[in-house]
């Protein structure tokens with residue numbers, strides 16, 4: 001029996017479970033699952049968010065992919081809160097990739113803001129139906145009933161029934177209108193705002209096989225793939241006979257691949273590309289990987305075979321001297337200001353490197369092609385687009401492609417791209433067996449969707465009162481015409497746009513033969529470093545304290561942009577009052593300007609607004625004579641709205657983001673002969689435990705705004721905060737990343 | 748034929764003796780708790796104990812484990828009650844969790860040798876264990892917590908036998 005209740009964007013549906021119990025799910029209205037009639041194959045996971053069995057077991061389905069951001073806990077916590085069950089009594093299961101769950105996009109710190117309302121509504125609707133069932137059973141008014149810990153109570157008659165006992169009847173109750181379900185008063189929250197340990201922690205700590213790399217399918221073979229080292233290159237021939245004769249090898253073949261639709265796809269999520277290479281399939285991964293050592297491939301490098309990072313940097317400098325190709329934003333006019341005698345101008349060039357994701361778990365995907373259908377197991381941040389791409393590649397209807405979402409050992413944006421699904425699907429179909437394709441660390445580092453590099457040629461001016469009056473930025477990046485490389489552009493509306501009367505952002509591009517993509521806090525992870533470092537340069541030029549200078553800047557009257565030049569709203573919707581709040585808080589907590597620090601030790605400050613989150617950070621850094629730096633302590637002040645859903649996980653996400661950001665200061669991917677040079681962690685390192693700041697203090701400023709995510713926005717300010725501290729300690733400004741280029745390293 | 752004890756159980760392997768212990772554990776013995784991160788001794792995700800000492804299983808040919816005893820994360824306890832696992836649970840250490848088996852094995856080895864480690868001891872012993880998610884502050888706190896929970900060192904326990912028992916390498 002099915003009933004549903006429709007509102008504008010989504011509808012709620014209840015289903016009675018065979019054998020009793022009930023299932024309640026929220027579906028996007030666009031879904032066509034029902035219109036298409038019953039699916040040909042019974043779904044492996046029921047289409048639900050809540051199911052309650054007659055024995056009282058409450059199962060919640062978590063739809064987003066867990067990659068270490070703890071979302072696997074966060075969404076069910078929201079449902080459980082409003083359903084009014086004990087967190088301990090809840091079982092959480094993972095949803096497969098399917099349109100029926102609505103957006104399964106894991107990225108952009110979007111899960112919290114996108115689900116805060118609907119997930120709580122689903123829980124509240126379930127609670128309301130259970131109350132209705134109890135009231136009817138007892139013949140009392142619903143208003144006289146209350147709930148607690150998975151039971152409905154009727155205080156007046158001292159009766160109570162467990163949700164399990166009510167579940168079957170609840171399935172026949174009217175489905176409430178989502179807009180009118182009553183949500184709890186936040187002061188009654190028992191789960192939201194309480195630290196809960198991740199539902200999978202015990203499995204992690206006891207070594208249970210929960211990650212993609214652990215997937216095992218009966219009869220499974222193991223594959224490695226040598227992809228073209230140069231983007232767009234082709235494997236022409238290979239010593240396949242030698243490889244096939246090696247121990248354990250079952251198959252070896254060339255994959256022709258299929259080029260990207262364009263060199264500058266601005267939406268690689270939908271076109272991951274299917275690159276050429278050689279696949280080796282064996283009865284163990286080790287056998288396949290060992291055989292690869294004997295592999296000799298003749299490559300056609302294609303048009304990017306001569307690409308070189310050193311040459312690109314030279315080209316950028318040349319471009320910076322020419323008239324910029326495009327204007328991205330223009331408010332007022334900077335030129336007359338720069339010509340004034342009563343201003344102080346500062347010019348500075350910043351270099352942003354390409355960097356890799358380096359998730360601890362190398363990319364992998366298991367595929368099983370059988371009888372014209374395919375099943376895949378992969379940790380994907382956007383699994384549905386992988387499903388679509390596989391269907392297109394193998395010319396199958398999407399209903400014959402099943403994607404099982406598994407836990408990912410880190411994502412950081414890398415798992416938004418489903419290239420491995422294509423490779424694994426193709427290999428499994430070719431050999432006619434289930435296959436686990438596992439990349440080596442070298443494959444992973446050399447075939448990433450890198451954080452895009454770029455060059456910023458900055459010029460700014462402060463007047464005699466120390467006010468920022470002109471800002472010019474010529475961003476030299478990669479792309480062609482009006483297209484930037486994927487996630488490699490520049491957001492012209494970034495702060496301090498609107499806060500500076502004369503503001504001009506221009507850009508030029510040069511060609512690039514490298515896939516680029518989203519990396520934790522895309523754009524912001526590099527822009528914040530440039531902007532907040534340059535603001536610091538201007539503060540020093542103005543002779544002002546860096547915190548004071550920023551506070552004054554945030555208090556500056558916001559200009560109304562000239563109609564056509566201003567693209568979109570102000571700096572991504574930055575609210576000056578909220579940023580001022582966190583800046584003041586971090587200054588207070590860090591004792592900014594209050595303590596006398598020893599020589600060689602200094603504090604630096606920076607803030608950044610991204611992904612709806614306001615973050616201000618102070619770093620205290622000691623620089624030794626040999627330019628070895630030690631980050632002694634970091635203070636973070638954040639405004640991500642009214643509630644911190646899971647304080648323990650929020651704190652660790654922020655601390656992790658800070659450490660991740662510090663790592664970015666020593667990382668670089670370079671190109672030589674069209675191929676990536678760096679291959680493993682020794683050439684593209686992350687911070688070690690001895691290098692991590694011993695203390696990272698996190699303060700949340702709770703404001704009356706809807707809760708938003710924090711996995712990403714916590715990262716960007718740490719790089720400029722540290723660089724600004726290094727400047728104060730040494731007088732040397734870091735304008736080229738990685739900082740090792742200027743001789744700095746972590747002690 | 749290579750014979751070894753893995754988590755107290757006798758095991759044998761008659762494949763390529765050069766195959767790294769990591770892949771024998773994961774793909775032949777189906778002990779998936781030990782993880783692959785770099786294959787070059789750079790990340791520590793594959794850390795296991797060989798006769799009580801922490802080693803990188805990705806660089807250790809299975810032949811080196813012949814007639815020896817190997818302990819993996821699965822051998823600490825199946826229910827997460829080993830004091831190091833318990834401390835990790837209490838402090839909610841993992842983010843993605845992928846590095847944590849290796850972290851825990853290194854921590855156990857450290858505590859077996861140094862029951863009350865300082866921060867500097869922890870840094871020295873754990874520096875080869877990368878955590879890409881940056882859970883280091885909690886790792887450090889969890890090692891201290893586990894140290895408190897573990898039985899005090901017997902007076903004459905400088906020998907490795909007693910130490911490795913406490914480190915979970917039964």
Ligand code: FES
Pocket residue numbers: 782783784785786787788789790791792793794803804805806
């Ligand atoms: S996998 Fe062995 S140290 Fe990285």
Ligand code: FES
Pocket residue numbers: 068360409410841842843844845846847877878879880881882
């Ligand atoms: S928890 Fe993700 S790498 Fe350590």
